Amino acid sequence: MLRAIPPIALAAAVLCGATPAHADTVTGLVGTCTVKDAADNDPAAGGNQLPYKFCDDGVPAVGGTTPNVGAVDALAVPQKYDGFTGLPPLSPSPDAGSGFDPVTNRIALDADISIPDATANPPPPGGWPLVVMMHGCCSGSKASWKDTKVDGSGEKWHYNNAWFASRGYVVLTYTSRGFVDGSNRGSTGFAELDSRRHEINDYQSLACQIAGTADLDPGTAGVQSINPQKIVPTGGSYGGGFTWMALTDPTWDCATEGAGATNMRVVAAATKYGWTDLAQSLVPNGNERKTSQPGTDPATAFTKTPLGYPKRTIVAGLYAAGKTGVPPGSPHTTFPPKIDQGIACLSSTDPFAQNPACTQAAPGSIATVPDLLDEFITDRSAYYQQDFWTGLGNNSIAPVPVFSAGTFTDPLFPPQEHRRMAERLKAAAPNYPVQEYYGDYQHFVQNKAKEWGDVCGADRHVCTYTDYPGGDLNQTPPTIAREVGATTRLNRFLDAYADPSANPAEPQPALDVTASLQVCPQNAASLGARPDEPGPRFTEGSFAALxxxxxxxxxxxxxxxxxxxxxxxxxxxxxxxxxxxxxxxxxxxxxxxxxxxxxxxxxxxxxxxxxxxxxxxxxxxxxxxxxxxxxxxxxxxxxxxxxxxxxxxxxxxxxxxxxxxxxxxxxxxxxxxxxxxxxxxxxxxxxxxxxxxxxxxxxxxxxxxxxxxxxxxxxxxxxxxxxxxxxxxxxAPEAPGTAPGGAGGGDPGAPG
The missing domain is CATH 2.60.120.260 (Galactose-binding domain-like)
Incomplete structure (x- = not known):
């Protein structure tokens, strides 16, 4: 159960907060921590408190391709790694023009850390688990999953830094390489779109830096640290693709990055509406059948043959959001030139395989679009990580429990992006620990708050902190109006494997699949459903059984x-x-x-x-x-x-x-x-x-x-x-006087 501390003691801690400092190390960053209250965002108020500490040194003065020399107000990671598996060392040959510090060959990532209150949630043996929350593309930042209360609005209900930190998780939120605000301030480097050679190693490096910090809360008695064997990546969209990729490289050591020979391990992952084949998500050919599993060899990926056609408005919108922001001058990212070339190809005419805009390298580039397609499949798509599948097969990689929040209606990352990975995991390892959920949410669709959050009371509101007697957020509220939503399932799943101090005895989750029916104004009444809620939910032991x-x-x-x-x-x-x-x-x-x-x-x-x-x-x-x-x-x-x-x-x-x-x-x-x-x-x-x-x-x-x-x-x-x-x-019949769409109208009741 969550432990509350007296408000007077909490108020005193606020008054004695640490002096802000520039941070080019985790030690410097935690020196900026202030006490927060995730119950009502008022640490000095009476009543129950959910205390945690939030550490933020502001936004760096530069970002993108402008070097942040000394990683001021940021954490430094290699601009380029010498390989990709298991956190390799810094490469001595950084990419030209990529915003690296010429002294260190590193880039600077804008990061925040949220830390549990050691009195309310003392570190368990081995240390606190570490949650790494990744934002979306192409205007996301470290603030995307930030909130001040556990019951944030919409998708941040029971899923934000305050929620996890107030329950015994250290939380790392950071701005991925190349992402900047409207003033081009943020993280330096090019955005490599969740590449195993860049972003996945970046998060491993940052986790090592946190693990190597002697004390995350030096103002509190004792030594507070993370458990390196309990790392939890999570996120949606870009963060969902990131989490799937992180799953495929689940162990590493910190010999090159700040914590000596510390061995790190992903204990569980929660991925939401992401991709497992990025090329198929953006340029689909539809050459995948539910009756068979695609091969995992990137050289023969089904996405390649034939090359499909792009999701035109979605790709254009993502590119605009990343290139300049929407509207221009908003937060955006820093694409490498090869992404510009890829967009030029997909904006030209087909057949793309014969178009010079696609087959010839742009000036100053060595890559053609087929090369870029190979990169998207090999380096950015979890489904094609052959080393991972080989390791699962020979038992050199242990299964990592996964909560998979796929989506039915998302036109960018449709359900196949989660289904193919979940089915392959189950085929690769008997009884693979994966729980799945599918519903009507995320990009360009309704994304109802009551699909994610739980519904309470006769008025069917999204449950608030006051709905939980005694503030015990581990219990189901007595006024709950229907089965729990996607986010409670996600949290119970993670808690069962990460054992946070606020919920160390969560039962092992069922390895099942839940799906909700889509509700729109046209069918809400016939379903007996409210328009702002999902339809009936069904749970079975497998997707096929639904x-x-x-x-x-x-x-x-x-x-x-x-x-x-x-x-x-x-x-x-x-x-x-x-x-x-x-x-x-x-x-x-x-x-x-x-x-x-x-x-x-x-x-x-x-x-x-x-x-x-x-x-x-x-x-x-x-x-x-x-x-x-x-x-x-x-x-x-x-x-x-x-x-x-x-x-x-x-x-x-x-x-x-x-x-x-x-x-x-x-x-x-x-x-x-x-x-x-x-x-x-x-x-x-x-x-x-x-x-x-x-x-x-x-x-x-x-x-x-x-x-x-x-x-x-x-x-x-x-x-x-x-x-x-x-x-x-x-x-279908044609209206009288209408030119037919074919050579016959036919009778819908005619025998087949």
Whole structure:
């Protein structure tokens, strides 16, 4: 149970706080610590207190490619390492123009540390566990996961520096290399995007520097230190990709970085909505099936062949946010020239494999875009870390427990980014300790506070500190209104392995999978759900068990698509960036109106419907589409095909519930591909609608090479929780007087 200390003693400690100092070592940084209270952000107030100490020496005066000589107000790490596995030594050959200190060949990272109160949470034998919280891209900083109270708003509810530090974790929050504020102040160096050769070694170096500090709280009696065998990386998005990468290099020693031969070990990790294949996340080819696991050899990565098409608006937005900030002059990062070249390639025309903008090195660069693709796969994608898989296989690497908070609806890092890694871990080591959660959150979607946080009381508010009797945050509040959310599951999982002093006896977690159904205004009432909450949650022993049966729709009918489907209103409305900014939607489900149930996507898009459902069916997971096709006109491969899956209500409201893309080289035959996946309930009398489009721009960049495809029909296999069923379907009817999208309208009730 959390221990409180008298408010008078806490107030005295505040008045006797340490004098701020410039910090170029951890010792200097902890000299800036001040006492805080995570209960109500008032350490001098009465009542229960959740004390901790927060150490911040401000923001360095420079960042990016301007050297911070002496690492003033920062912690120094090598600009370049001599290798990547197990924290290698500093390389004697730093990269030119990268902002390194010419005296030390190091860069400077802007860091804060939060430290438990040694009275309320004395260090357990071996020391406190260390949580390393990594921010997102491309405007994140050390402040991204900072809060003043345990129950911060939104995703920071029970997930911030104050939460962890007040419960017995030392917390390291720092600004990753190259990230700066609007005045170009922050951390020096180029942002290498979670490279195993840079950012992963950076965090290992900083952890070693903390482990090598003689006393993290010299103003308190005794010696306070971390337990080097209990390191916990965590973060979301960029921080999620970082955490997956950190998992693949889980042990190292500190012989080169500040703590002698201290052996360090990741005891558990919590990764949220990150990537395990960065190239597939940004330039998807959709060449991955749920029925088989991709190979882990980076030389033959499925992402490479064929090269896909970029997520145009998302990639452009990330690049703008990183290059200049959005709006310009906001926090941003410092991209190396090779990233600029990659963007120039993806902004040019296809086929990219023949485009000089992609295949020739830019002036002053030795890298081509294929080289950069290899880097993204080999150095930045956890799924392809061969040494890790080999070590798991021969037992030289012990399994590291993982809490995986994947996402169903995120169009940047869809569920495959977590699912492929979790399934591979389970295949590599029997009973691998991984717990998974999937829901409707993060980039460009609703990201509801009540998906992350717990819900309390008759008014169903996000639980606050006062909902926990006696301030015991380890217990479930007596007024809790439904099962606990994603963040409580994450915390209980970490506590079970890290044993923080505020909760040293958390039971071992179930190694299960939980998924919630997406709730939008269009389906909230039929689900009996509140619009600001997730839908029903289901928990099973495996992902496959969440929806063990299949609803198959057989939909014959002649349809055609074209590579330019202007005006293409459905694609524009379904673009994640535009939808998240739309005043009327703000990341909710994209909705179209199809009066009379007629196809409404316009020319160049093929539309197929199921027959009306005779019962409610609950989809959880990834559906597969099989299209029988022939390329009938235009250019050379590769070709692009996109699917948008809708729930078509009897009143003609058409709600998008899933999507996916596939790049292929075949000119005829059946083509089967998976869409992203989701949790959604289709109600009785509704239809499942699939729009097939070669042109899904601006989400997926459309091909500049004109082509047309003819379809003779499709089928879709939907994973459901109810009994299996095969139903009929067909080409969606066209409105009278409308030019048909194909050679026949068809009857949605016709036999397949």
């Amino acid at each position: 929806a063990p049966n299949t609803l198959t729709v057989l939909a014959p009918g002649l349809q055609t698509t074209t590579s330019d489907a202007a005006p293409n209103n459905h694609a524009a409305n379904a673009d994640p960036v535009q939808n998240s900014l739309a005043q009327t939607n703000r990341g909710k489900c994209p909705v179209e109106q199809s009066p009379g149930g007629f196809a409404s996507a316009g020319p160049g898009v093929a539309t197929y419907d199921s027959a009306a459902l005779t019962r409610n069916v609950t989809m959880v997971g990834t559906s597969s589409v099989t299209a029988n096709f022939n390329v009938i006109g235009g250019g050379a491969s590769p070709f692009q095909l996109n699917a948008r899956v809708y729930d078509l209500a009897p009143d003609g409201t058409q709600t998008m519930v899933d999507r996916g893309t596939r790049t292929f080289t075949e000119t005829a035959g059946p083509l089967t591909f998976d869409v992203h996946g989701n949790g959604w309930r289709f109600d009785k009398d509704h239809k499942i609608r699939i729009e097939l489009a070669q042109d899904d721009d601006p989400y997926i960049k459309s091909s500049a090479v004109p082509s047309s495809i003819a379809f003779s029909g499709i089928s879709i296999s939907v994973p459901i929780r109810e009994a299996p069923e095969t139903i009929a379907g067909g080409a």
